[in-house]
Amino acid sequence: MKRLCLLFLIVLMTLALCGCGEKDENAGLYHCVEVRSGEEPLDLADSVLNLDQGGYGELTIRGELGAIRWTREGSELRVDVNGQVLAGTIENGLVSLEIPDNITLIYAREDRAESYLAERAAKREQQALLQAEWNGDWYGWWRIENAEGELADTWYDLCARFRSEEDGSVSLLLWDEDQSAAEPMGWVQLRPQEDGSAVAEDGYFWFMPLEEGAWTLSSAEGELTLQGRHSGEGQQFDFTLCLRPWGEIWPQDSQRPYYYEMWYLPLIEAGEPMPDQMDVTDPLAPLPEESEED
Numbered sequence: 001m002k003r004l005c006l007l008f009l010i011v012l013m014t015l016a017l018c019g020c021g022e023k024d025e026n027a028g029l030y031h032c033v034e035v036r037s038g039e040e041p042l043d044l045a046d047s048v049l050n051l052d053q054g055g056y057g058e059l060t061i062r063g064e065l066g067a068i069r070w071t072r073e074g075s076e077l078r079v080d081v082n083g084q085v086l087a088g089t090i091e092n093g094l095v096s097l098e099i100p101d102n103i104t105l106i107y108a109r110e111d112r113a114e115s116y117l118a119e120r121a122a123k124r125e126q127q128a129l130l131q132a133e134w135n136g137d138w139y140g141w142w143r144i145e146n147a148e149g150e151l152a153d154t155w156y157d158l159c160a161r162f163r164s165e166e167d168g169s170v171s172l173l174l175w176d177e178d179q180s181a182a183e184p185m186g187w188v189q190l191r192p193q194e195d196g197s198a199v200a201e202d203g204y205f206w207f208m209p210l211e212e213g214a215w216t217l218s219s220a221e222g223e224l225t226l227q228g229r230h231s232g233e234g235q236q237f238d239f240t241l242c243l244r245p246w247g248e249i250w251p252q253d254s255q256r257p258y259y260y261e262m263w264y265l266p267l268i269e270a271g272e273p274m275p276d277q278m279d280v281t282d283p284l285a286p287l288p289e290e291s292e293e294d
């Protein structure tokens with residue numbers, strides 16, 4: 001009898017321990033709130049990801065329901081759908097899931113979906129404002145410093161052309177007095193950020209491709225600036241870009257481009273648009289002396 005009671009107690013304790021297993025706070029019902037794809041936009045708003053406790057669940061895409069097994073290690077997520085493993089991340093009520101054809105699905109748990117959509121709408125509004133603010137022609141200068149290789153420390157006048165893209169990004173074309181819009185020295189695809197800056201996603205500069213995130217363009221008081229380090233083709237140098245909208249008079253206390261008075265002012269006073277090539281014949285401009293404040 002005692003052995004029977006002891007066995008009964010062991011069974012009860014085992015069941016109690018099983019019932020008190022640690023729950024995963026990431027479990028829940030997730031709704032698709034964004035689709036990221038390099039191709040045409042996809043309508044997968046009806047996609048639902050259900051992550052049950054215990055590593056089971058369901059994934060619904062285009063009305064088709066499939067059973068899944070899911071595991072996670074930290075923020076890394078693995079979803080097994082009928083033997084096909086999809087990799088992703090899960091954190092703070094958001095799931096990013098990679099599916100075939102280079103498509104990323106973003107899911108938000110029910111308690112996060114509304115706030116995520118509101119944040120995304122605000123971000124898109126900010127991107128649209130920056131696109132409208134930057135779209136058009138800009139003029140300024142760019143400076144080479146600490147050059148290694150054939151180039152010397154110097155500076156050039158610079159033309160830039162921003163164009164808004166349908167995906168929310170901005171393309172930037174760059175050329176100085178030695179190039180033209182048809183044969184530019186740089187083309188960069190920028191993604192506007194909520195803080196008023198923009199980060200490079202793709203492009204090239206001075207004969208070399210740009211890595212994603214290599215450039216960050218900042219804006220302050222109507223002036224766009226960018227600083228960085230260029231390496232490639234046996235040449236290395238630090239550089240600074242400074243731009244203002246075409247047609248704008250530069251402040252007296254600002255560092256104006258070299259050809260500002262002899263080339264730029266006559267054109268804007270005549271109401272001319274920014275040309276696709278600078279018609280300047282002066283020799284290479286030496287770097288201006290730094291002011292005492294610098």
